[in-house]
Amino acid sequence: MLHIKCPYCGMRSQNEFAYGGDASVKRPELNKEISDSEWDNFVYLRKSLRGKHLEFWHHISGCRQWFKVQRDTATHEIFKTLKPNEDI
Amino acid sequence: MQQNFRLNNIGLINRDKKISFKFNGKSYFGYEGDTLASALIANGVHLVGRSFKYHRPRGFFGAGIDESYAIVQLYRNNETDPNVRATEQELFEGLEAKSVNCWPSINFDIGAINNFLNKFIPAGFYYKTFMWPKSFWYKIYEPFIRKAAGFGVASIKHDKERYEHKYEYCDLLITGSGPSGLASAYAAAKNGARVILAEDKPRFGGSLLTSEVTIGNQSGIEWANSIITKLKQMPNVTVKNRAQVFGYYDHNMLVMSERINDHLPKSKKYSPKQRLWYIRAKEVVISSGSIERPLVFGNNDTPGVVLSSAAKEYLKVYGVLVGRNPLIFTNNDSAYETAIEFKKNGIWPIVLDTRSNPDSEIIDEAKRMGINIKFSYVVIAAKGYKKVKSAEIAKISEDKKELGQIENIKCDCICVSGFWTPTIHLASQSGNKTKFNKEIDAFIPSQSKQEETTVGSANGVFTLEETLKTSFAVGHELSKKITNNDNRLPVPQVVEKKSTHHDKFWCVPLPKGKKYKRFLDFQNDVAVTDIELALREGYRSIEHVKRYTTLGMATDQGKTSNLNGLQLVSSIENKIVPEIGHTTFRPPYTPVTIGAIVGREVGKHSKPTRKSPMHLWHEKNNAVFVDAGVWLRPRYYKQGNETLFEASKREAAHVRKNVGVCDVTTLGKIDIKGPDAAELLNRVYTNAWMKLPVGKARYGVMLREDGIVMDDGTTTRISENHYHMTTTTAQAANVLSHLEYYLQVVWPELKVNVVSTTEQWAGAAIAGPKSRNVLQKLFPDTNVSNEGLPFMGYVEASLFGIYARIFRISFSGELAYEVNVESDNGNFMWEKIMEIGKEFEIQPYGTEALSTLRIEMGHVAGSELDGRTIPYDNSLEGLVSKKKDFIGKRSLNRDAFVAKDRQKVVGVVPLDKKTNIPEGSHLVQDANAKLPNPKLGHISASCWSVEFNNPFSLAILHDGKNMIGKKLFALSPLKNKSIPVEIVSSHYVDPKGERVRS
Missing domain, CATH: 3.50.50.60 (FAD/NAD(P)-binding domain)
Structure with a gap:
């Protein structure tokens, strides 16, 4: 069970959190013309990385905040956790 | 009875307390402090089982967790446990155990014929033999293998014992109380660290219990006892015996199973049988010792x-x-x-x-x-x-x-x-890349991936002096890192006689002409010849050899066999052992009871149960409940000998012609506040929300980014910047997470707060032509006329002095209202509705009638919004705004989503107007077509239409728009039904929607 540092609450066990997917994906702006392939990239296409991965987690059984986690997908090592508006 | 193999003046057992027990039906006695194994040996019993494959006689091989032979079926307190190692099971009064894997008896075992047929049961026998003919598998091979396999029988009774889970945190977790564990625990504890010391045996001390050594001026066992006594008195130390740390998981989470009552005839009151500990340790000291090879x-x-x-x-x-x-x-x-x-x-x-x-x-x-x-x-x-x-x-x-x-x-x-094999399982599980130590012919831990340190013989250190020196140092260093204290203890002087020299010899060659079987894995009957055969047949990777021969795959997980297997492969392959490597160690290190893993989450505790504030009223009024997600909801209210079918028809018909009331507390509710609340709704829902006036509700559909419908429900504008959203019961939690995601991550500039209020409000839906009469009497001071409270209107009112919210919304398709009050007042509201509704013959209705009402109205719900449909499929395309953007909109122009023959919801009526169509049935053109019969659609929901008194179903049908009036077949191979049907509009009752506006 991972031990994750919520940027708002501190270290908590994984069973308080829900995984929320790739955090490097940025939703296209509303009302903006975008190509099919751009939309496809956003909705469907994800890299299945081995190694450092920036991802969202949601502290559902805690403060209910979404935040970013940089984690090694092979070793589960967590390098950093960030608020959603922060960048690595 | 005389115990011929017991000595009178040696041992740690209590000779004052005799304990009687039974093995294979025969009575024996032992002493307090015995294991089943030691008591049996004392009584001269050496035959305790039969081997797995050849059914060869089995005795005792070890004295602890490494035991590969003496596995018994245990009977305790009218329960039975399989796969119990006699060497670990402590004796208690009345213990009963039986041998496993032998039939009809231990002394005469029919399976032992395999021993003489062993030429025909080589390695990979199962793979080679049971492959053909295919039809033999179910009838002949599988039953035979099932009967022959296994180490006992699981009980099929409900386990009445209690198993607890516990979460714990510590600075140092130390796994094993031998010299290395005691030394490091003591050094760390004296340096102020919070320490947990776990010992899997009942007695602390590990090898010190049996070795002839001197530590300081004490014998080994005296020293062990004095250290344990001191540790137990320290407030920063937890000492646990009968506790096996069996798994090392991510981020220094370790799991330990503590056997609290297994050594007693029955569990003490208020005490669990076993406890599973989830321990998050800052540092782990692995002092698990070594096992003799x-x-x-x-x-x-x-x-x-x-x-x-x-x-x-x-x-x-x-x-x-x-x-x-x-x-x-x-x-x-x-x-x-x-x-x-x-x-x-x-x-x-x-x-x-x-x-x-x-x-x-x-x-x-x-x-x-x-x-x-x-x-x-x-x-x-x-x-x-x-x-x-x-x-x-x-x-x-x-x-x-x-x-x-x-x-x-x-x-x-x-x-x-x-010689000795270090127990490296936990280190290996932690991700430590182990290395081969040629000095001791075994693997030892090397580079740590997590915060762990292995000490003592688990680390390949076989002298006591070196073990104590390094363990004291490790305990001190690790605790210093955490506590910043620097209290260093002196290392005691040691006297030990044996040297660590050993001969690198492990397998005796066969003399000419002799064909003795030489076993490597005693539990799975893997002999030298099996490994030789596997290698001759081309298996090279040790992982493949393991699986082909089953070497190390039994319940002892090769604790005694792995290294000898590796030595053999290396000598045949002419490679050194490290090149071959060892197979992966995975948790659990020792077998763990399923009950301990499950803990308290059994029966009704396997998930939370939510009840509405009106639950007791429903119970008193003969409600039959159904699970709706985590909620318990009344399915129907039984009158007399009614069946579900009869009751739901009665309740639904009553709503259509009179008035009914339904508990809708379970609907998800989200309170939305802030100046940008309308903007959020406008982005989340497919329809327009910017112009919804205060005091009005609107129905909305929300999509996922891929265009699939996520949920639907009504949202009401309570005041300028305050909205009340409802979701389906099932999706409530997901919708909240969804809104939070967009507010926190995607559009943080929106000034909106959302919070779940599902449990804050109790809800009652009053539905039917007479519902306004009931409402008017409930709220005499509020204008609830069609003008005062029109369809999709909202007012706040006083229910006999209690704050209430009235929404004129309808799921049933009838004139209907939903009244919400604070949860504490829910029962009061419900009783008032029943009391006042009496005059209008109001009846409660359950979820079954609720379904009937919505199905015949063609209102889509969870069975249509099934995560595979878009708005068009549900005839909700009218709610999709062309003007504004919203979540998922860009996906709706995908080719498949705009196809002319796209699937759509339709109504389905059986031609005979009698046969109920099972949900899940497939709609096909030709009932007798060759399989696989092309599927045109499926039945999503079925009911008995109370309006037309015949069965009616909803279906999602390919090209549904152009199928109205067509005749098809509904096939249900499961129920062996083929029903001729006609496709009709999904809006079966009141297609113009006049009733809700009446």
């Missing part, structure tokens, strides 16, 4: 062949002799401790040492005591079937290839010692 020779699985360390443990801890005429076979010094212990207790052992001229203090001592030692000697084979009766021995040449003249020697047990 067997030597491989002919018939080395015969009962009476035991590990030398086990023989010593039976003697020193339990006062039990594994034999009165022991032969000791060793390649190192540690077996001499066993020999000396035998001699001290009046037994004359014979020692066969593979080494030609070893030199150490302990050998000198053995020689002085007059023990018969034969150097450069090996055991070729054990003789005897159900118990060792003699041994064939011979001199062996210096290069260990040539055997001398075979001699026969009388003995009743053979104690073997092939």
Whole structure:
């Protein structure tokens, strides 16, 4: 069970959190013309990385905040956790 | 009864307390402090089981968790447990155990014929034999394998025992209370660290319980006891016996199973049988010790062949002799401790040492005591079937290839010692890349991936002096890192006699003309010839050899067999062991009871149960409940001998012609506040929200980014910047997470707050032509006329002084209202509705009638919004705004989503107007077409239309728009039904929606 540092609450066990997917994906702006392939990239296409991965987690059984986690997908090592508006 | 193998003056058992027990139906006695194994040996019982494949007789091999033979079925307090190691099970009054894997009895086992057929059951036998003909698998092979396989029977009764889970945090977790564990625990605890020390046996001390050493001015066991006593008194230390740390998981999370009551006839009151600990440790010290390695020779699985360390443990801890005429076979010094212990207790052992001229203090001592030692000697084979009766021995040449003249020697047990294998399982599980240590011919931990340190013999350190020195240092260093204290303890002086020298010899060659089976894995019956065969057949990777031969795959997970298997592969392949590598260690290290893993989450505790505030009223009024997600909802209210079908028809018909009331508390509710609330709704829902006036509700559909419908519901504008959203019962939690995601991550600039209020409001839906009459009487001061409170209107009102919200919304398709009050007032509201509604013959209705009402109205719900449909499929395309953007909009122009023949919701009526169509049935053109019959659609929901008094279903149908009026077949192979049907509009009742506006 991972031990994750919520940027708002501190270290908590994984069973308080829900995984929320790739955090490097940025939703296209509303009302903006975008190509099919751009939309496809956003909705469907994800890299299945081995190694450092920036991802969202949601502290559902805690403060209910979404935040970013940089984690090694092979070793589960967590390098950093960030608020959603922060960048690595 | 006389215990022929028990000594009177040695051991740690309590001879004042006799304990009676039964094994295979026969009564015996032992003493408090015995294990089942030690008590049986004391009584001269050496045959306890049969082996897995050849059904060869099985005795005892070890004295602890490494036991691969003595696995029994245990009976305790009217319950039974399989896969219990007799060497671990402590004796309690009334214990009953039986042998497993033998039929009809332990002494006469039919399966033992496999032993004589063993030429026909080679490695990979199952793979080779049971492959063909295919049809034989179910009828012949599988039942045979099932009967032949397994180490006992699981109980099919409900387990009445309690199993607890516990979460714990500590600075240092120390796994094992041998010299290394005690030293590091004591050093760390004295330095202020919070320490948990776990010992899997009942007694603390590990090897100190049986070794002849001096620490400071105390004997090893005295020192161990004094340290444990001190640790127990320290407030920063938790000491647990009968506690096995079996798994090392990510981020230093370890799991330990504590057997709290397994050693008692029945569990103490208010005390769980076992407790599973989830321990998050800052640092882990692995002090799990080492397991003696067997030597491989002919018939080395015969009962009476035991590990030398086990023989010593039976003697020193339990006062039990594994034999009165022991032969000791060793390649190192540690077996001499066993020999000396035998001699001290009046037994004359014979020692066969593979080494030609070893030199150490302990050998000198053995020689002085007059023990018969034969150097450069090996055991070729054990003789005897159900118990060792003699041994064939011979001199062996210096290069260990040539055997001398075979001699026969009388003995009743053979104690073997092939040096020590460090227990690296936990380190390996933590991600530690282990390395091969040539000095000790075994793997030891090397580079840590997590915060763990291995000490003592688990780290390949086999002298006590070095073990204590490093363990004290490790305990001090690790605790200093955490506590910043620097209280260093002196390391006590040690006197130890044995050397760590050993002979790199482990497998006795077969003499010419002899075909003895030499076993590597005793539990799965893997012999040297099986490995040789696997390699001849081309298996190279140790992982493949393992799976093909089942080496190390039994419940003991190869604790005693792995290294000898590796040695064999390496010698045949002419590679060094590290090139071959070991197979992966995975948790659990020892078998764990399923009950302990599940804990309290059984039966009704397997998930939370939510009840509405009106639950008691429903119970009192004969409600039959149904699980709706985590909620319990009334399915129907039973009158007399009504069936579900009859009751739901009655309730639904009553709503259509009169008035009914339904508990809708379970609907998800989200409170939305802030100046940008309308903007959020406008982005989340497919329809327009910017112009919704205060005091009005609107129906909305929300999509996922891929265009699939996520949820639907109504949202009401309570005041300028305040909205009340409802979701379906099932999606409530997901919708909240969804909104939070967009607010926190995607559009943080929106000034909106959302919070779940599902449990804050109790809700009642009053539906039917007479619902306004009821409402008017409930709220005499509020104008609830069609003008005062029109369809999709909202007012706040006082229900006999209580704040209430009234929404004129309808799921049933009738004139209807939903009244919400704070949850605490829910029951009051409900009783008032029933009291006042009496005059209008109001009846409660459950979820079954609710479904009927929505299905015949063609209102889509969870069975249509199934995560595969878009708005068009649900005839909700009218709610999709063309003007504004919203979540998922860009996906709706995908080719498949705009296809002319896109699937759509339709109504389905059986031609005979009688046959109910099972949900899930497939709609097909031709009922008799060749399989696979092309599927045009599926029945998503079925009901009995109370309006038309015939069955009616909804379906999602390919090209549904153009199928109205077509005749198809509904096929349900599961229910063996083929029903001719007609496709009609999904809006079966009141297609113009006049009733809700009346």
